Amino acid sequence: MQRVEAYPHRAKAPPRVAWEPYLLLAPGLLFLLVFVYWPLVYNLWLSLFEWNLVSPQARFVGLGNYQALLQDPLLGQLLRQSLLYLALAALGNFLLPLALALLTLQVGGRWAELYQSLLFTPTVVAVSIAALVWLYLYLPAAGPLAKAFAALGLPAPGFLADPQLALYAVSLVANWKFLGFHYLIALAGLKALPKEVLEAARVDGAVGWAFLSRVLLPLLAPTLVFLFLSALASALDYAFVPVDVMTQGGPFGQSSNLMYAVYQEAFRYFRAGMAAALAVLLTLGMAALIVGQLRLLERRGVYG
Amino acid sequence: MARRLLPHLLLWLAIGLCFLPLLYQLGLSLVPPERLFASPWPFSLPITLENYRVVLEKLPLARYAFNSLVFALGSTLGQLVLGLLAAYAFAFRRFALAELLFALFVASMLVPFVVTYLPSYLLLARLELLNTHLGLILPMLTAGYATFLLRQRFLSFPKEILEAALVDGASTLQILWRVLVPANQATLVALSITLFIGAWNQFVWPMLVASRPEMYVLTVAVQRFAGGEGANAWGPLMAASVLATLPALLLFLAFRKRILETLLEGGVRL
Incomplete structure (x- = not known):
């Protein structure tokens, strides 16, 4: 009470300093500029040179x-494989999490909370460590998966050693590891829908195809677009560590993708210019994807 | 009845499949070396702690854990402070370029790490910060996510309370520290734990920047062990990996309600 009277004749706040917001933003902005935006520009410059990271001289190659x-x-080849990673992510990081989220909505209450916790738990394990565990699961002959095939009387595939299968095997690890995260994001999107609709979906069991296709899906459309594109946008990133730990892109580069190629050019082959050029192309591709995503969402009137 | 049970069954099936690799991780760490491939199941008797003894003896895990802790704590605290300051400006002040600057913060979340690795690495090399804790932490201090999330929370904070504090003559930092931080404690806890676990689990950047053995973080140390002595020693390797995972797992379990709530509320806003 006493303190309010310090300003007896005005209820308004004292004037605020105009440049203060910039001061508050400066530290955060500095780090963004130095470690996110400057590298994007520097890649452009670096991509015009041939340089092995250690020699004092870089050769300009335009x-x-x-x-x-x-x-x-x-x-x-890298482009094709990257697209394959994206397609697999559409299954594992979009459709499957969405299905699990829809199932969770039908359950409700305490069970739903338990399922959320349990499904999210594997995402807490470092992806580099998870990849090691999968290395064991995929072991030829002695590993559990190979033994499971043998028990069924099937010839055990080589998984990571098989050029046809390696990419799928690596992608499975990435999709497995991030399933819980995408599941939760899907659930968040669904929960933002009008309560009555969800209630109806729960009571109905949402098994009726008519209900699903005429009521739920149209309402869900914007959420679905968002989930789908965010799953795609992160797919190559997610596959990066499993590729590095399990196959280093092999066999014969068959499990590599654009992101991993940038890394290899820079830190395995020490071709800084090549790495930067690939990074520039990758950045442009990502930017196109993101701008496209915003356009799509705008057209659907999500922000309207 | 069957209709009621079906979602439960399917969800339990998914949970089972999700947990299977983790069960193998734990199970293998408890298997006596000579029985490594004796059973295809994740667990089999007898169990032993021998693998943990071996790994604790062979690896200076305390040193690696210390590096991980400094790295994760530094990254978390730095992002929190930068995020709090920026979120305050974006939520409560109007100023020129606010929209553009906010777009810079948000868009930073979309830039994949791999395109910034090389320039960041070269910069730190020039600053002679390779193989230092500071060099590990600095590039992590991009607070796009923290800023975005906290701004969201600040926007729903009652304006009257802020006005009252301003009339009281409180400075911006006082308002942040005495009013907004206590009022948003739950969000801040969830955000901190999420950021901490994220940094604790980082692998590629620490591998590049802290390549000297005494600077290894746990994830890198486990990987190096896997590529060297632990190559076919699955028991000790999995024991090391369990130990490296345990802090993150325990933190998540302790704060899981808050973390899940925050992710569910602030994850996507459509």
């Missing part, structure tokens, strides 16, 4: 790195 990249059939 657009030579881009030319070499675009002529290399490897880029096409």
Whole structure:
């Protein structure tokens, strides 16, 4: 009480300093500029050189790195494999989490809370460590998966050693590891829907196809678009560590993708210019994906 | 009745499959070396703590855990402070360029780490910060997510209370520290734990920057062990991996309600 009277004749706050917001933002902004935005610009510059990271001299090659990249059939292979990773993420990081979230909504109450906790728990394990565990599961002949195949009387596949299978095997690890996270995001999206609809879905059991296709899905559409695109946007990132730990992109580069290739060029082959050029192309691709995503959401009137 | 039970059954099936690798991780760490491939199941008798003894003897795990702790704590605290300051400006002040600056913060979350590794690495090398704790932490201090989440929370904070504090003559920092931080404790706890676990589990950046053995964080140390002495010693390797996972797991379990609530509320806003 006493203190309010310190300003007896006005109820308004004292004037605030105009430049204060900038001062508050400065530290955070500084780190963003130095460690996020400056690297994007620096990649452009670096991509014009041939440099092995240690030699004191870098050789200017103009657009030579881009030319070499675009002529290399490897880029096409990386692109194809990256798209395959995205397609697999659409299954494992979009459809499956969505299905589990819809199931959870039908359960409700204490059980739902328990299921959320349990499904999220595996995401707490470091992905590099999880990849080691899967390395064991995938062991040829002696590993549990190979033994399971043998028990069924089937020939055990080579998993990570098989050029046809390695990418799928690696992708499964990434999808497994991040399932709980995407499940929770899906659940958050669903919970933002009008309560009555969800209640109806729960009572109905939401098994009726008519209800699903005429009521729930149209209402869900914006959420679905968002979930789908965020699953895609992070897919290559998620696969990065399992690729590095389990296959290093092999066999014969068959499990690599664009993100991993950037890393390999820089820190395995020490071709800084090539790595930067690939990073620039990757950034452009991501930007296109994100801008496309915003456009799509805008058109659907989500922000309206 | 069957209709009622079906969702439960399917969810339990999914949970079972999700947990299977974790059960193998734990089970293998308890298997006597000579019985490593004796059973295809995650657990089999007898169990032993021998693998843990071996790994604690061979690896300076305390040193690695210390590095992980400094790295994770530094990253978490730094992001919290930067996020609090920026979120305050974005939530309560109007100023020129506010929208553009906010877009910079949000868009930073979308830039994949791998395109910034090389320039960041070169910068730290030039600053002679490779193989230092500071060099590990600095590039983690991009507070886009913290800023975004906290701004969201601040926006729903009752304006009258802030006005009253301002009339009281409280400075911005006092308002942040005495009013907003206590009022948003739950969110801050959830955010801190999430950031901490995220940093604790980081692998690629620490592997690149802290490549000297005495600077290894736990994730890197486990990986190096897997590539060297532990190559076919699955028992000790899994014992090390269980020990490296335990702090993150315990933190999550202790705060799981808050973390899940915060993720569920602030995850997506459509």
